[in-house]
Amino acid sequence: MQRLSLNHYITPDGYPLARFLDEAAEAGAEGVGLTERALSETALPELKRALRDRSLAVTSVNSAGFFLWSDADRAAQQSETNSRLIASAAELGADTLVLIGGGLHDLGGEYPGHLAAARARLDDAIPAILEEATRAGVRLGIEPMHPLRIFTKACLNTLAQTEALLQRHPGLGVVLDLFHSWWDPDLHDAIGRIAERITLVQVCGVTQPRTELALPRRCLLGEGVVDLPAILSTLSRAGYRGRFEFELFAPDLDGRAPADVMRAAIRDFERLSREEAEEQPAS
Template sequence: MIAQPLTDFSRLSINDATTKVQWTLEEEIRGYADMGIHGISIWRDKLEACGVSKAAQLLRDNNMTVTGVCRGGMFPATTREARKAAVEDNWRAIDDAAQLNAQCLVLVVGGLPEHSKDIAGARQMVLDGMHGIVEHARQAGMPLAIEPLHPMYAADRACVNTMGQANDLCDVLGEGVGIALDVFHVWWDPELKKQIQRAGKERLLAFHICDWRMPMSDMLLDRAMMGDGVIDIPLIRSWVEAEGYQGFHEVEIFSADHWWKKPAEEVLQVCKERYLTVV
């Protein structure tokens, strides 16, 4: 299957990390809408600075859809008290996401606890933590989107690193749990197509796009604009959409030395151009 060409911006969303430095959340909501972009994914630090109630009103006033709230997760910890605190923080994140009518709460599940080398134990803590929040999420009507991160982040950010691992968690946790697929993190996986098919429409909650630069100067803060790297984004999009995914395509670019140094309007204009030509 070949991905159908994109002809408008009705399914374009911007993760506000893409304009992290340039704009506040209020400026992002108004600025994205002014440029004809009506999808936004919001990081919790910006949400806290703005205030949830104010943000919700701004989103309504500007006809914005919240494609995700970033982030929940970060479950593994060295003490029972810290793991309990993580669960309680996720409850708050679920409530905030529900107030914004977000399409999902994205979970970056967390890496190894301090001084630990037990990745299997960390993954068990992730499962235990998710058991502690899934019922709260169901009651709030907030889907939980596990985001598998590239293995280079296994130690510090996410010990769930493949779509297969995310699907395994979904199998155990059941209703209300799905996956946020970020091409940056999973493009390399030889089982990617198979695991997308395994996930199917019900589990594919979010689709994040950017590109993998060669060479990369920083493993966190040097993501490339779509078309400036090695990821076959249209191919992966075709696999996702073959399963029935018709949601937003969310641009998420961490770029300390390049895109964060440019005016937000310029970044967004390039996002729009590349969206129609290379995605």
């Protein structure tokens, strides 16, 4: 049975990386998703040793991209960050480097046609970073995000958009984060068409937002509205054999200890995976 990976975003600022790695390993995780904060805390040789000592793979490095900066200095800074993350992902043998397209606020100002211009700029930016990553042996996975993220993080929002982007850029993969895509009416059909391009599936539950205008909230597996067993079944039938990573952010802990939530995620994913496997017809 496939084991779950755990993303470092679950820990609050100041939470020692070594403690996170210890707790992930003790919970039974297969690997970890690493953030820029994690990479800045520990030198890569030391981090590689820490991962090896705990038998943890790196399922993702988060996150490169953000291609829409209209400010030249900010765009240059982002380009340097992207190159550094590519080098880190290569050194760590990460399964995927997550790409985030960028939101409308990065362009500055507002005008009719802004969204179309942003999506065109994203499309134009992909070949250069894809070439750089390919030279380094790094797999890129772009992440479509919920439409409420259009202004803040991502102008790539639906799986139909994503599939069209993949067709234009054959070397590009996709990170399927169910927090952002569970609602997409094309979810199950799209999985069947792009399963071989999925580099990582990020899982969590999704529950109601705290306020009317806020985003939905991440929660534990098996809670909220996501029909994870049905999605796991679709992924299995489509031939997806890649990694699964639990992604929940520190503000979603609601006072619970990260270690407790990590153990619960591992336990719940094992149960859901076992139930999904039992429902599959014998070959």
